[in-house]
Amino acid sequence: MNTIIQTYQLTKKFKEDEVLKPLDFSVKKGEICALIGKNGAGKSTLFKILAGQLFPTTGEIQLFGKSSKESENEKKRMGFMIETPAFFPDFTAVQNLEYFRIQRGVVEKKRIYEVLEIVGLANEKKKQFKDYSMGMKQRLGIALCLLSNPDCLVLDEPINGLDVEGIMEIRRLLLKLNQEKNITIVISSHILTELKLLATRFVFIKDGVIVDDLSKEALEEKSRKQILLTVDDSVKAAQLLERAYADIQFKVLPNQAITIQNHVESSGKINRLLVDNGVMVKEFRIEALNLEEYFLGLVEGNKHD
Numbered sequence: 001m002n003t004i005i006q007t008y009q010l011t012k013k014f015k016e017d018e019v020l021k022p023l024d025f026s027v028k029k030g031e032i033c034a035l036i037g038k039n040g041a042g043k044s045t046l047f048k049i050l051a052g053q054l055f056p057t058t059g060e061i062q063l064f065g066k067s068s069k070e071s072e073n074e075k076k077r078m079g080f081m082i083e084t085p086a087f088f089p090d091f092t093a094v095q096n097l098e099y100f101r102i103q104r105g106v107v108e109k110k111r112i113y114e115v116l117e118i119v120g121l122a123n124e125k126k127k128q129f130k131d132y133s134m135g136m137k138q139r140l141g142i143a144l145c146l147l148s149n150p151d152c153l154v155l156d157e158p159i160n161g162l163d164v165e166g167i168m169e170i171r172r173l174l175l176k177l178n179q180e181k182n183i184t185i186v187i188s189s190h191i192l193t194e195l196k197l198l199a200t201r202f203v204f205i206k207d208g209v210i211v212d213d214l215s216k217e218a219l220e221e222k223s224r225k226q227i228l229l230t231v232d233d234s235v236k237a238a239q240l241l242e243r244a245y246a247d248i249q250f251k252v253l254p255n256q257a258i259t260i261q262n263h264v265e266s267s268g269k270i271n272r273l274l275v276d277n278g279v280m281v282k283e284f285r286i287e288a289l290n291l292e293e294y295f296l297g298l299v300e301g302n303k304h305d
């Protein structure tokens with residue numbers, strides 16, 4: 001069974017507010033799948049539904065090929081960190097994990113020492129949770145997810161608020177879990193540069209809709225180039241572009257400059273479109289696009305600065 005998570009036409013409404021539109025989201029075994037979207041795009045809502053913390057309004061979820069109604073055993077193969085767990089501030093890592101181990105009644109005590117070893121906290125025997133750095137706290141959260149020996153981890157913004165060192169520690173840990181322990185990972189974050197270093201697949205969500213779904217290679221290929229043009233009337237140029245290409249992704253920059261992230265292969269037609277409609281094109285070139293701009297183009301849509 002290669003598909004670990006699959007949703008079919010999953011929707012979620014809060015009163016009249018449809019925050020997930022019919023969503024087919026899937027994760028395959030071995031992937032590190034990044035879920036990328038702006039605040040409020042629906043990432044946590046999707047994760048909470050997968051974790052069983054929220055009910056979907058409509059739609060279906062399968063975990064490891066079993067429908068959610070019959071997937072009690074499959075749920076145990078998942079580890080979720082959706083909010084930072086409520087650890088006891090005065091407890092050490094071992095005491096905190098022991099509390100949750102007993103509460104969940106899942107595993108032998110020796111697993112606590114194994115997971116602390118995995119997340120690099122095995123030597124922090126005496127330190128209380130309140131004296132941990134943010135990175136250590138997040139790693140303890142991941143250790144808690146690992147207690148039940150899951151095959152798949154779902155982590156909602158695990159690197160939020162961490163400094164560079166903390167982020168690197170989490171990256172190393174997640175890569176180790178994926179590559180050495182064969183754990184599939186789903187991760188959301190706003191730190192795009194970090195996701196690029198980590199993820200093998202990129203799913204972009206905007207207003208509850210998946211707007212793109214790319215492998216690492218496809219993302220690199222797709223985001224390689226953009227058109228940069230300078231015109232005498234960027235507002236008119238923007239209107240012409242929108243009218244000619246419904247799905248065009250572009251940004252209007254200061255000084256009458258515009259960058260266009262897709263339709264790069266139609267650069268000649270775009271130039272002619274503008275000129276034929278009375279826009280003076282002062283500069284027109286194709287340049288390399290960095291990945292951040294591609295990410296932002298997708299999750300923000302056309303942006304007029």
Ligand SMILES: Nc1ncnc2c1ncn2[C@@H]1O[C@H](COP(=O)(O)OP(=O)(O)OP(=O)(O)O)[C@@H](O)[C@H]1O
Binds near residue numbers: 014
């Ligand atoms: N319990 C709730 N009741 C009503 N609206 C909610 C509830 N939970 C989330 N929402 C709304 O659903 C939308 C999606 O929220 P969600 O937390 O899933 O976004 P997100 O992509 O995780 O954002 P962020 O990056 O800020 O965490 C938002 O408009 C939010 O206000």
